[in-house]
Amino acid sequence: MAAAKMTQSQMIRGLAEKVGVPNKVAKSFTTEYANMAISETKKNGVCVLPGIGRLVRVDRKARMGRNPATGEAIKIPAKKVVKFRVAKAVKDSIVPPKAKK
Numbered sequence: 001m002a003a004a005k006m007t008q009s010q011m012i013r014g015l016a017e018k019v020g021v022p023n024k025v026a027k028s029f030t031t032e033y034a035n036m037a038i039s040e041t042k043k044n045g046v047c048v049l050p051g052i053g054r055l056v057r058v059d060r061k062a063r064m065g066r067n068p069a070t071g072e073a074i075k076i077p078a079k080k081v082v083k084f085r086v087a088k089a090v091k092d093s094i095v096p097p098k099a100k101k
Helices: 009-018 021-044 089-096
Strands: 046-050 051-062 065-067 073-076 079-086
Touching: 009 021, 021 051, 065 079, 073 079
Parallel strands: none
Antiparallel strands: 046 051, 051 079, 065 073
């Protein structure tokens, strides 16, 4: 059985306890942090979240694809997508790199 995932309210409560502020202040901080990341990514195409990673807006080109049900070729239009790139320090702390032989 998998371990229980942390809910948003558990995260807010934990943050409030660590910093020593009320839950309401911690919730408003996390909401504003997310809003700033969204607006910065919209405006500049990238937003660095220090110690965590970065949000990056990527332009995908139009391409040809296939309908898996019929096998028919279809044109997939160009679009913008948002990707999250995890910081190397975070990645290495969660999944340590393999030792070189």
